[in-house]
Amino acid sequence: MEWQVPLADLDYDEREEQAVLSVIRNRWLTMGAVTQEFEIAFANYTGVKHALAVSNATVALHLACLSLGIGPGDEVLVPSLTFVATANAVLYTGARVRFADIIGSDTLTISPEEIERLITPNTKAVLVMHYGGYPCRMPEILDIADRHGLAVIEDAAHAPGASLDGKALGTWGDIGCFSFFSNKNLSTGEGGMVVTNHDDLAEKIRLIRSHGMTSLTWDRHHGHAYSYDVVELGYNYRIDEIRSALGMVQLQKLTKNNERRKAITQSYWSAFEGKGFGLPFSKSNGIPSYHIFPLILPEGLDRKQFIDRMRAAGVQTSIHYPPVHLFQYYRKHYPDVSLPITENVASREVTLPLYPGMSEEKIDKVLESVMESARE
C-alpha cells in the first residue's frame, strides 16, 4: 500500500551514495578503517571512552550481558513495554528476566520503585530502555543499583543524540546499546553500537564480538599480526565497512534531524493538548532524541477502529509496544506476570508518523486524520 504519510522515512541522499561507493572502490568490505573511524566519531559525539560497532542492537545487548558475566541463575530486571530484543538478549545468556512496570501513562519508562521491589539475591543487573529516546530516571536508578550492587545496562536503541543533565543516554550506566536499524534516528539498515567507560568491559566486548580472537583479518592484512589465539567463546557480531560508512554520514546529520523531530513532536503536542489524549513525555527532562511519537487514546475509544480509519486516510501508524510478557513464548515461561500500568497503556497506545523529512502538509494531514478518526 502507498501511504500518503508513512510512519518513518530515511534521510538518505548523495552523501550516503558516495560513502558506499567509496567503500566499494577501496575494496575492503569487512570491519576495518571506516569502522574504526565510525567508532571514534560515535565515542566523541556521545562523550564516552569506548564505542564498539556491531551487527545490530540485539547483539549489542547480548554482548553487554555476557561481558558483565550474566548467566544461568542470574536475574535481570527489564521493562515489558519495549521491543522483545531487550528481554531476548538476557534469555540468550541462560539468565531469567523479571518484568518491571512503567512509571505511568505520562512516563513510559521503567519505574524505579518497581526495580527496588523486584530485587532478589539473584538480581545481577537492571536493563533499562529509553522509550522513544526519552530519558529513564537515571539518577534514581543508579542510586538503587549502587545500593544493591547491580550493574546497569541501557537499551539506548531509540536514543542516539539524547542526553540528561548534559550526559548522553547510553553513558549513564555500565554499558549502553544503540540500534542503527532502518527506522532509527541514525540508520544503516542493520547495525548497532556498544558504549562503555570501563576498559575491562570494552576489551571483553571487543573479543566476544569476533569469536574471542586476539587479532582481526584487518590487522593481519596490514601486517600487524601473523596469527591469532582464541581466548573467549565469542560470536560473529561484527559490522561491515559499508554500514559504517553510512553511519558516518548519518552521524553528521543526527543533531539537525533530532531538532526537526523535536519541532514535529511539539506541533503534535500543541495540537492535541486538551483534546482528551494522553501525551507521554510532554513534560520530559533532558534532551530527548524524539524517536517516535506515542499517542495514548482516551479510555473507551476503539483502537482498532481508530487505526483502520487512519489507514483509510492514508496515514500509517504503529503500536509501541505489545508488552513482552504477553507474548505466547513469554507467557509460557513467565505465566504469572501482571503489570497493570504497562497493560493499560499498551492497549491504548498508537504511534504517529515522525521523521525529519516530514513536510508541513503531511503534519497537517496527520493532525486532521487523528481528530477525524477519534470521532465517535
Ligand SMILES: Cc1ncc(COP(=O)(O)O)c(C=O)c1O
Ligand atoms: C528498544 C529496542 N531495543 C532493541 C532493539 C533491537 O535493535 P536491532 O534491530 O538493531 O537488533 C530495537 C529495535 O527495533 C528496539 O527498538
